[in-house]
């Protein structure tokens with residue numbers, strides 16, 4: 001099926017990443033062999049699908065009946081026995097078999113958690129929240145999350161005294177460990193999607209293993225550890241967890257048919273659109289589609305294009321509802337993709353890898369997998385942490401396919417050939433081996449552990465550990481790089497759920513009398529972009545926001561926007577945001593974050609000071625955390641970073657683009673075709689010697705050494 005010619009008509013005028021003509025059809029084959037052991041392509045469970053596979057034609061079954069049909073249900077008693085008899089257990093089961101939603105409930109009903117709580121970690125907030133909502137519903141809480149079933153993600157805690165099953169991001173559990181080293185609140189910790197090997201999950205492996213051992217030695221309430229995934233190297237995990245037992249739960253609910261392209265296609269964005277319209281032309285309206293792309297810009301461009309093409313009179317198919325899903329959206333917007341589409345409408349969700357694991361989007365029948373992902377990598381030699389687009393691993397490909405076939409038989413279109421698939425890495429390189437480790441090193445020190453002595457499943461690179469300690473030393477969080485503990489400033493820094501550089505800025509603000517402003521700037525940096533730049537109205541957006549632009553750069557421009565937003569009357573805020581191309585959800589989210597950070601400051605007895613219009617005070621304050629992110633102008637438009645002498649340019653989205661200040665601090669470097677600085681503030685050269693003399697000793701500036 002689905003190898004007929006695409007017939008989309010004309011696309012109209014589209015910008016940048018978008019194509020100028022209709023996409024050429026992609027030819028797929030289903031010649032690829034079935035997935036060896038993880039995803040069965042056979043129709044062995046066809047009994048759950050109707051003859052035409054149309055999920056909306058299936059007889060509606062109750063939620064409890066649905067639970068009983070899941071493959072884990074038949075193994076419930078055996079599983080509970082194993083969990084009861086083993087303090088650590090690895091559970092492997094097909095995607096969609098019911099691990100995440102059912103196992104915590106089985107444990108709870110059998111009271112295996114005794115007097116404690118069950119923690120279930122997820123690498124991403126959208127998974128933690130959506131799964132908690134589903135489980136709450138299955139548990140009979142309706143949409144009332146926060147009762148027996150709750151969740152906690154950064155800046156959002158929806159739990160209560162009654163909560164016994166708590167879904168949380170791995171980062172949240174790690175933070176909790178900083179205040180309760182032995183995790184005494186919990187008697188069961190489930191580390192889900194362990195194969196992802198996120199930085200936080202990897203650190204948690206060591207933390208829970210250590211807590212379990214200490215609790216055992218001290219005769220405290222035992223801690224059960226469950227490690228779950230659909231795809232992982234069981235032997236490696238088992239060895240690390242003292243040769244613990246692994247159990248494989250066979251069976252999946254519905255088959256997923258996998259298709260590969262016959263020949264390679266370099267332009268995966270265009271291929272996604274072409275494949276979508278191929279499906280759109282033939283599939284019934286209620287068969288929804290999930291497309292995996294790599295990042296916000298690409299996703300928005302693809303969404304724009306699908307919206308445009310789907311309105312073309314030549315395009316056959318039902319109405320299309322396009323939803324996007326990426327990390328840079330607030331939770332409420334992310335969760336809207338779970339809403340069903342209206343009748344006779346096809347929903348297409350275009351997502352990054354945040355929908356790759358754990359997530360069930362009801363109605364998804366088709367997955368289109370671009371085969372690409374944006375992954376973070378830290379280069380200790382350049383000191384830069386970059387997001388780079390690269391090929392996914394085979395494990396990721398199976399996870400993506402597993403997002404279909406959850407409520408009926410599914411189809412996955414891989415935009416790469418079978419042999420390209422065979423050449424992909426089997427699994428992900430653990431994030432711990434490619435990320436900046438400063439925050440982790442700080443968190444471990446807050447637990448009294450030096451990273452060098454920590455029991456990692458796979459050791460991080462020595463250079464990256466050293467770079468992390470070097471940064472902590474520069475920030476004043478440790479006295480020397482072999483320190484086994486934090487300085488008193490370090491302890492204060494660790495109290496904030498922020499990048500240590502940002503925490504340092506907040507803590508320095510009293511000295512510069514600008515805590516109000518520092519809180520706003522850091523909240524804006526911790527939330528997603530408040531600026532909307534629709535591809536076809538970029539110029540208009542820029543012009544209307546011109547009045548907020550500060551010659552000092554982006555941080556202060558954003559502060560101006562936030563201040564103005566606060567001055568606008570409540571009833572007028574929505575209009576104001578619309579007029580100024582400001583994302584209302586994101587700015588409100590930033591305000592929530594700000595409230596929470598303010599609470600932490602108040603608890604630490606910090607006085608809320610304001611510098612009013614004295615921006616030098618705020619700019620200096622920003623230098624106290626960002627002095628390691630300085631770049632100076634070397635020649636026309638060209639900057640180099642002071643730290644590692646990396647050649648960089650000002651990003652076109654920056655308010656300083658087109659100007660050439662001599663010296664700037666920046667929040668991040670992004671690499672596309674070139675290396676760009678984003679989030680800039682201009683500074684004066686003598687501030688560095690005043691604020692970070694130690695750092696300046698080893699990092700000479702062109703301006704100061706007169707070269």
Ligand SMILES: Nc1ncnc2c1ncn2[C@@H]1O[C@H](COP(=O)(O)OP(=O)(O)OP(=O)(O)O)[C@@H](O)[C@H]1O
Nearest residue numbers: 095096097098099100101102134230358360362406
């Ligand atoms: N939000 C939801 N809405 C509707 N159905 C859902 C939802 N979440 C889960 N389900 C149903 O429950 C099934 C089991 O989901 P669950 O997340 O427990 O599986 P899993 O084995 O953990 O899969 P994965 O390894 O992909 O995370 C899904 O296949 C789907 O049928």
